[in-house]
Amino acid sequence: MSDFLSPKLVVFAATIAAAFLSFYLATGRVRKQAIASQTKSHSLNQYYGFYVSLWVLVPAILLALIWMFAADPMLTSAAKARMVAAYPNLPDSFLNLKMAQLVNIASGYIKAPDAVMAAQAELLRAAQASADRARSLTLAAVMCVGFFYAFRRVSPELRARVLCEAFLRRLFFLSAVVAILTTIGIVASLLFEAVRFFREISLFDFFFGTHWSPMTALRPADAAAADEFVAGSTGSFGMVPVMAGTLLVAVIAMAVAVPIGLFSAIYTSEFASRRVRNIVKPTLEVLAGVPTVVYGFFAALTVAPFFRDLGLFVGLDVSSQSALAAGGVMGIMIIPFISSLSDDVITAVPQSLRDGAYGLGSTRGETIIRVVLPAAFPGLVGAFLLAISRAIGETMIVVMAAGVAANMTINPLESVTTVTVQIVMLLTGDNEFDSVKTLSAFALGMTLFVITLLLNIAALTASRRLGQRYE
Structure with missing residues (x-):
């Protein structure tokens, strides 16, 4: 299958289409109910559409992220274990190169150099196809459940605008939390490695030293002259x-x-x-x-x-x-x-x-x-x-x-x-x-x-x- 019609692209397009379809179905439902009951809707019709679309999109996006961070690494780990069994004498330094070659073979970019690699690539391709089918079916089921749950709740009395604004407020709060946690993570990573450095070099020498030469000095061949470079051997x-x-x-x-x-x-x-x-x-x-x-x-x-x-x-x-x-x-x-x-x-x-x-x-x-x-x-x-x-x-x-x-x-x-x-x-x-x-x-x-x-x-x-x- 070409990149233009890759399974992931098809699933993404289907998800967006389902969100648009649920939007129009929800707005049409609340409009008909308001006309039939001769009552005024609590919110504008578009909010009812947004409400149902969010119930379709958000669970699907969360599930897709779970698949991305869980299923794909599991497939890679399984393929790596099969490669180790197929090539028992392969050094660890070449295993990653073999894995990259296997992924390219399974994707159809290059040809297999031997029968073993061809068989392993076929196994990986079959596992990826099964995972794609399972992901598509699971996403479809989750979107259907979300759609029918939200669609049945749609009525002129539903406070759709309040619910949508509450979702946006939680989304904005989550974005702020992610930004703060990212900053904390950056500072923590710098601080952790800096503490390791200051265990070897004193704070006074670092902050008040007037010579910067972090490159490790080479010891000369002359043993007598080597003693003069011992002090600078650590930079x-x-x-x-x-x-x-x-x-x-x-x-x-x-x-x-x-x-x-x-x-x-x-x-x-x-x-x-x-x-x-x-x-x-x-x-x-x-x-x-x-x-x-x-x-x-x-x-x-x-x-x-x-x-x-x-x-x-x-x-x-x-x-x-x-x-x-x-x-x-x-x-x-x-x-x-x-x-x-x-x-x-x-x-x-x-x-x-x-x-x-x-x-x-x-x-x-x-x-x-x-x-x-x-x-x-x-x-x-x-x-x-x-x-x-x-x-x-x-x-x-x-x-x-x-x-x-x-x-x-x-x-x-x-x-x-x-x-x-x-x-x-x-x-x-x-x-x-x-x-x-x-x-x-x-x-x-x-x-x-x-x-x-x-x-x-x-x-x-x-x-x-x-x-x-x-x-």
């Missing part, structure tokens, strides 16, 4: 240079993005005509759609050589990979975030505040500086926080324009690295998660999370206190 995990590079690049990016983004937002919201605004604002927002790797190429091939040549012209030693180049290009990338959000915030300031300032004799400039911007300050802080988070989390531009060297410097003309770059370097490649080097990436991530959280709390507290003046 150095002082995060101060990495965090200093992160803050340096972020400060440079914000120094570029905040003035340009804020001033452009003030122009488009307060001075530009509607026609000019409809041209300028979309043009600025185009920058947000440019891939970061393109900004990285622009920084490495254009901006970094420009700063290096400019430094040579004025007698400064500028590195070919510098924090200035990376931060400057990153600031250009962040401009649309600040400009678009700031424009929306400034536009949302009530016109009555402006009119009151004009009535007291203020000029347009005084009104913007003393009334509009303070009133929009809480929203502007949110835009700046989003921009800072974007700057701290950027990796590609820093790799291509600022380098990967963890230099302990605040000179923007030198090469630096950031926390995200080090995390990517530590977690890519054939690395074991039990090594201290790999666990240090989780310690960096947890530290960056805590710093960002404290920054957000401080900024939101300050913006809330100032925003109370205009409530």
Whole structure:
């Protein structure tokens, strides 16, 4: 069967069709009952349709999820057990490759290399077909039960709108719980691995160390010289240079993005005509759609050589990979975030505040500086926080324009690295998660999370206190 007519697609289409059919049957039933009894329905007819459709869809979706997370792994486990019995001498390292090959053979993508694989693929194909039939029949039965239960309850007296809104309220609550649990899971995973790291490396050495070299040093062949490398054989995990590079690049990016983004937002919201605004604002927002790797190429091939040549012209030693180049290009990338959000915030300031300032004799400039911007300050802080988070989390531009060297410097003309770059370097490649080097990436991530959280709390507290003046 082709992908276009795969069993899963047919089941999905049938489920949607059943939901639409139940909707129209329910609305038609309540309409006929209301006409026959000469009574007014409690809710609009569409709510009765939604009520029956929910009883058809929701149980089917829950059952489909159960099949996905339970039946499919069971089929894979059974096929794996048969493969072990068919190939008793197969090493464990090749078993996963054989399983991937078996799945492709059963799907019809490749041909079986031998009779054993062909037989195993036929068994897997038969098991999948049986599972698909059982799933289809079970879904059909569940949808029929849900339909007949809800359809019999439909009447003009049924409080369908209340029931639908109660379902939506529970759905929204469940979504919020899932978001909170996801956040807790992310923090817990970072914290668990970070604790494992701090069991090997002291907190003081990590937070106050000034040398970052997590790569394990190689022992030289000379036994006499090997003693000199014993101390560095486990690497150095002082995060101060990495965090200093992160803050340096972020400060440079914000120094570029905040003035340009804020001033452009003030122009488009307060001075530009509607026609000019409809041209300028979309043009600025185009920058947000440019891939970061393109900004990285622009920084490495254009901006970094420009700063290096400019430094040579004025007698400064500028590195070919510098924090200035990376931060400057990153600031250009962040401009649309600040400009678009700031424009929306400034536009949302009530016109009555402006009119009151004009009535007291203020000029347009005084009104913007003393009334509009303070009133929009809480929203502007949110835009700046989003921009800072974007700057701290950027990796590609820093790799291509600022380098990967963890230099302990605040000179923007030198090469630096950031926390995200080090995390990517530590977690890519054939690395074991039990090594201290790999666990240090989780310690960096947890530290960056805590710093960002404290920054957000401080900024939101300050913006809330100032925003109370205009409530």
